[in-house]
Amino acid sequence: MRLVVTGSQGQVVRALIERAGPELEIVALGRPELDLEHPGDLAALFSRHAPDAIVNAAAYTAVDKAESERETAFAVNGAGAGAVAAAARRLNVPVVQISTDYVFDGSGDRPLRETDPTGPIGVYGASKLAGEQAVAAAAPDHVILRTAWVYAPFGANFVRTMLRLAAARDELKVVGDQFGTPTSALDIAAAIESVARHLVARRDAARLRGIFHMTAKGGPISWADFAAEIFRQSALRGGPGARVTAIPTSEYPTPARRPAWSCLDGGKLAAIHGVTLPDWRDALAQTIERLAAQGEWQ
Ligand SMILES: NC(=O)c1ccc[n+]([C@@H]2O[C@H](COP(=O)([O-])OP(=O)(O)OC[C@H]3O[C@@H](n4cnc5c(N)ncnc54)[C@H](OP(=O)(O)O)[C@@H]3O)[C@@H](O)[C@H]2O)c1
Secondary structure, three states: OOOEEEEOOHHHHHHHHHHHHHOOOEEOOOOOOOOOOOOOOOHHHOOOOOEEEEEOOOOOOOOHHHHHOHHHHHHHHHHHHHHHHHHHHHHHHOEEEEHHHHHOOOOOOEOOOOOOOOOOOHHHHHHHHHHHHHHHHHHHOOEEEEEEEOOOOOOOHHHHHHHHHHHHEEOOOOOOOEEEEOOOHHHHHHHHHHHHHHHHOOOOOHOOEEEEEOOOOOEEHHHHHHHHHHHOOOHHHOOOEEEEEEEEHHHHHOOOOOOOOOOOOOOOOOOOOHHHHHHHHHHHHHHHHHHHHOOOOO
């Protein structure tokens, strides 16, 4: 299977590139060749690589900056995603769109299902929701995978930030009243591959298409819980640690509001695609081991 993937340096893109081998070819197209703010003729660009499916893993992900760069966020995440899907349709191949828990308003007390009402509370979430709608309108042959709290052994993410901060401080204050499930980009990439294979093999199976929630098993936990587990596992491998003090969101003001409840129900993905991600603690262990092996805290 050959997947054309948007972006080249993103966490999910890099995790997909790592999976490439005899059974999976990944063609990653990033800026300046492919700029979702100014997509141009994407069908012509994609067709050069004769993909079996297209994965839109690039996005404007700067959640706080999006509040003051609404137009760019919507251009990339909304219209840009739609342009990728329209190109996929022209080439008659399926498209996998990566989306987010931020399409929800953060209220609730049970894992959120695909049928639950959306209601983004910030520009980033609103732009990603616009992207979901644009993809659905442009290409019936699509899957939208909503995930959350993404980290990897590379790129910019919470795990690496916490470890970097802990190298310099004994105590860290971390938000304790936002709940979700940390999800490894390595597991997301494996899930994308499985789903794409199903879409390519069964072109007429409508039930394989649509929106699916995809996060690690276990949880939900708070960011403070996550930080504490990062440091527990880091300590086991000689890495940095710090005492974690949980604080309310009100004590950590940011330009963008974040959903307080981000727990996604992965039952539909398991039932229809047979895809279940590992437990978040086991997934974290894999990343911490890689960080130790690559000398992250030497
Ligand atoms: N990170 C999370 O916690 C999280 C949570 C839920 C869902 N998601 C979704 O998961 C997907 C992957 O996220 P990620 O964490 O892998 O993202 P990431 O590490 O922030 O990387 C974003 C990628 O998008 C590319 N990009 C940004 N603007 C672009 C543009 N105008 N044209 C082309 N490429 C552009 C970036 O390119 P450069 O390398 O050139 O900057 C980068 O490769 C996204 O759809 C995101 O919305 C992420």
